[in-house]
Amino acid sequence: MKYFIFLALIFAGFLLIQGCAVQNHATTVERDKENGCTIHVILQIGIEGTDADVIAVRDQLEECYSKKCVIPCENDNSVGCPVLSHVNVKKWSALSDDEKKSFHHITMVNNDGQPSNAHIGTPNGGPKTGTWRRDEPPRTYCHEVLHLAGLKDQYCSRVYDTVTHTSVVEVTCDPPPDPDGNNCCTATAAMIRCGQPCPGHNNDLMATLTPELSCDNILDVVKKAGLNSCPEACCPHHHTYYNPKNLIFIGPSYVHFGDKDLHYGSYGGTGEYTHFFTPKIGATVDIGIYFHNDKQNELTTHYQQWNATAGITFIPITKPKPHVIFSTHALFGISTYSYKFTGNGFTSNKTSQHSFTPNIGVALDWPVSKSFAIRLVQADYMPTFFSKSTQNNFRISIGAAWMF
Numbered sequence: 414m415k416y417f418i419f420l421a422l423i424f425a426g427f428l429l430i431q432g433c434a435v436q437n438h439a440t441t442v443e444r445d446k447e448n449g450c451t452i453h454v455i456l457q458i459g460i461e462g463t464d465a466d467v468i469a470v471r472d473q474l475e476e477c478y479s480k481k482c483v484i485p486c487e488n489d490n491s492v493g494c495p496v497l498s499h500v501n502v503k504k505w506s507a508l509s510d511d512e513k514k515s516f517h518h519i520t521m522v523n524n525d526g527q528p529s530n531a532h533i534g535t536p537n538g539g540p541k542t543g544t545w546r547r548d549e550p551p552r553t554y555c556h557e558v559l560h561l562a563g564l565k566d567q568y569c570s571r572v573y574d575t576v577t578h579t580s581v582v583e584v585t586c587d588p589p590p591d592p593d594g595n596n597c598c599t600a601t602a603a604m605i606r607c608g609q610p611c612p613g614h615n616n617d618l619m620a621t622l623t624p625e626l627s628c629d630n631i632l633d634v635v636k637k638a639g640l641n642s643c644p645e646a647c648c649p650h651h652h653t654y655y656n657p658k659n660l661i662f663i664g665p666s667y668v669h670f671g672d673k674d675l676h677y678g679s680y681g682g683t684g685e686y687t688h689f690f691t692p693k694i695g696a697t698v699d700i701g702i703y704f705h706n707d708k709q710n711e712l713t714t715h716y717q718q719w720n721a722t723a724g725i726t727f728i729p730i731t732k733p734k735p736h737v738i739f740s741t742h743a744l745f746g747i748s749t750y751s752y753k754f755t756g757n758g759f760t761s762n763k764t765s766q767h768s769f770t771p772n773i774g775v776a777l778d779w780p781v782s783k784s785f786a787i788r789l790v791q792a793d794y795m796p797t798f799f800s801k802s803t804q805n806n807f808r809i810s811i812g813a814a815w816m817f
């Protein structure tokens with residue numbers, strides 16, 4: 414018996430959880446239960462009509478509302494909170510009495526030339542009703558659903574009065590005035606109904622059926638539910654950076670020149686240009702020149718080394734966008750090493766040698782903005798092979814990077 418009560422309790426708990434999960438508004442605008450940065454707009458439409466009506470409406474609505482929109486972050490409109498729209502079209506007669514409380518109720522009728530209509534609803538409010546004509550032009554039902562979701566028309570219209578033979582006002586713009594000097598348009602015996610988009614709404618599905626349903630429409634619905642800002646927590650600093658197409662780095666460098674008989678530290682500058690083919694992979698050119706003077710008694714030796722290499726840069730981690738960008742590179746090219754002596758008014762000729770050099774290294778970039786980063790460190794191993802020997806050279810650089 415105890416076992417039975419225990420099972421019954423679990424079952425009741427399960428029902429309770431299911432009950433909570435059921436959609437309980439005909440138009441729902443809510444944050445995702447797990448990821449509060451994502452917002453869902455869920456529209457539930459019950460069609461009183463034939464199976465063909467349900468299919469026609471569902472096809473049209475699913476095409477319009479399969480949109481992903483974004484509420485932009487205040488500081489950086491290249492990122493933001495995603496808004497996902499969903500439509501759930503069911504046959505009215507297939508809904509239970511309980512489900513009917515969370516579905517808008519649409520009655521389909523044959524096309525008699527009158528406009529389809531829908532009452533203006535409230536996001537997260539009660540269900541509304543409407544009467545839709547069959548075989549309406551594309552996007553008509555998408556427009557009507559926006560009424561159910563809380564949006565009003567953004568056009569003016571006039572109809573022809575067959576008694577007085579004049580064009581009379583049907584709908585006016587809110588806020589006024591109507592376009593064409595408040596005239597809107599003139600209905601005639603030949604065209605008994607006419608209309609025009611209100612000012613600023615030429616590409617608005619609430620004004621005309623020509624444009625697609627836009628993210629502005631969806632965001633207007635989200636605004637009506639009071640969820641139209643993207644919380645700061647969903648817009649972290651620096652998470653916006655690093656999909657540069659091009660990167661230029663310039664900075665000072667220290668190079669340790671390491672031959673078995675001769676080693677010294679030299680200073681100079683390094684410049685790099687990388688063109689990214691994908692967010693992770695780019696082609697890099699690296700050029701640098703470094704100097705070292707060694708004074709012994711009256712004689713000074715002037716060492717100079719310059720490098721030109723090219724190859725591949727690879728960024729292993731781009732998602733989730735890191736705060737500090739780690740990149741690796743493998744470059745190949747040539748290095749030129751030269752020296753001359755000066756002292757007591759004497760200058761020797763310059764002696765030069767060339768060598769193949771690889772450049773294997775890593776870099777850490779700290780993005781400060783979308784177009785600028787500080788290279789915290791770049792470390793490279795770039796051996797050379799002058800005088801039939803191997804020099805194990807290391808280079809450390811810091812500097813600034815521009816992205817564009």
Ligand SMILES: [Zn+2]
Binds near residue numbers: 556557566
């Ligand atoms: Zn309308």
